Amino acid sequence: MVEPTKARVAVAAHPAPLEPGTAAAVRRLAADAAAHDGVPPLSEQPLLWLEDPEAHVVHLLATAPEVGEDEPAGPEPVEHELVGYAQVEVGSGSTARAELVVHPAHRRTGVGTALLDAARVTAGKVKGRELRVWAHGDLPEARALAQSAGMAVVRELWQMRLDLAQRPQVPDRALPPRVTVREFVPGQDEEAWRRVNSRAFAHHPEQGRMTSADLRAREAEPWFDPAGFLLAERDGMLLGSVWTKVHPEGEHGDERVGEIYVVGVDPDAQGLGLGGALTDLGLTSLTVAGLRSVILYTEASNEVAIRTYRRAGFERSGVDVMFGDDTPRSPSGATMAP
Missing domain, CATH: 3.40.630.30 (Gcn5-related N-acetyltransferase (GNAT))
Structure with missing residues (x-):
């Protein structure tokens, strides 16, 4: 006390x-x-x-x-x-x-x-x-x-937002050869997905530590919809996934808002263009569902991801900051003023 x-x-x-x-x-x-x-x-x-x-x-x-x-x-x-x-x-x-x-x-x-x-x-x-x-x-x-x-800022997480009406009118990027996509099946795909997610986010302080219990808790949430959780496989082997989420009215404004919740690709499948293709599929899925805006979150230090998302029409719409007792660092790792 x-x-x-x-x-x-x-x-x-x-x-x-x-x-x-x-x-x-x-x-x-x-x-x-x-x-x-x-x-x-x-x-x-x-x-x-x-x-x-x-x-x-x-x-x-x-x-x-x-x-x-x-x-x-x-x-x-x-x-x-x-x-x-x-x-x-x-x-x-x-x-x-x-x-x-x-x-x-x-x-x-x-x-x-x-x-x-x-x-x-x-x-x-x-x-x-x-x-x-x-x-x-x-x-x-x-x-x-x-x-x-x-305490000073030691980390920043950006929220980026896309008006789907302003999304570039180009075809979705093609999947790599022999890669197929299907919906997540609750009770069947949890461990395979968690294994790939852990590998894809091995160095991420939160996402890479998602447990089976964490995944089951999200499956029990009202927003969970397997139709918005797509798995990419080749010859029955899971290579990556895109998981979307729909926020109800009031959480991010006066209307429902979609989210590219998680996009993860197994390190062994990096370089195939799978991440971009899965992101496109997620955005198309949210568009078909009638959403007009989509958000996602990315580290402020991930300059490559930010450039990629901006090319897709996303712009920064909010920021979360982490405070700590360490000397504050800029996204590039250099010392900066608080």
């Missing part, structure tokens, strides 16, 4: 999983922040881990007495409202990654600082790991909190 702040806020650490009622309260908190800020404060994986008993995370809950409860507590317990939340991943790796959210009505009262302090304590208890914190949308409040804590 972290000592209450001047705002009478206390932060308590809870192991995984959260109780359903508490998890629902976290989702409501995140939804309120998203409506206020125009960007979801928590990414997909932390939301999936809220009630996952196998998740290697610590949940930090910031609570405060309800408005008007200034008198000492009587014989009945005082109800507290959830005013902030942070999740710290303490699994494999040399760092502990965190995401946090503060309710818009309780900002600038010390809640964010209390959560960040608790996250640092949590990270330090796990083999002395340093803390990395994602901030979605790169909002001024997040910058200010990070600066006050002495």
Whole structure:
């Protein structure tokens, strides 16, 4: 337990999983922040881990007495409202990654600082790991909190967006010889896909560590549709895939938005042009489904990918930043000012 702040806020650490009622309260908190800020404060994986008993995370809950409860507590317990939340991943790796959210009505009262302090304590208890914190949308409040804590940007993730009406009118790139494409079959293709995904993203800090449980959790989500999950094979061997996602109204604007969720190609199949052909198939699939806009995410440091996506009509539409205690680095690896 972290000592209450001047705002009478206390932060308590809870192991995984959260109780359903508490998890629902976290989702409501995140939804309120998203409506206020125009960007979801928590990414997909932390939301999936809220009630996952196998998740290697610590949940930090910031609570405060309800408005008007200034008198000492009587014989009945005082109800507290959830005013902030942070999740710290303490699994494999040399760092502990965190995401946090503060309710818009309780900002600038010390809640964010209390959560960040608790996250640092949590990270330090796990083999002395340093803390990395994602901030979605790169909002001024997040910058200010990070600066006050002495943290600087150590990584950037771009969101890029394409208006499908502006997509170049050229035929989809052809698949390599003898390569065929089919839909993903739940209950059959999980392990083969995960094996190729791990090889394709061996050096990616998040995507390359997707487990079977992570994949099954996504299959259980309302948005999952095997028709938008295409596998490329040659002689029965999986070479790569494109996985698309459709976001409902409200998540990325006033209309449904498609996403090129994952494009992965086995390293042994690199150089065949398969990645480009799969991306084209994904965009065509989303166009046929009636979507008008498509997003994707890519590292700011991946200049080759950014040039490729820009040629396809994508432009940067948002950025997520990771703050840490290291000396900040530019996408090319050179030192830069925070």
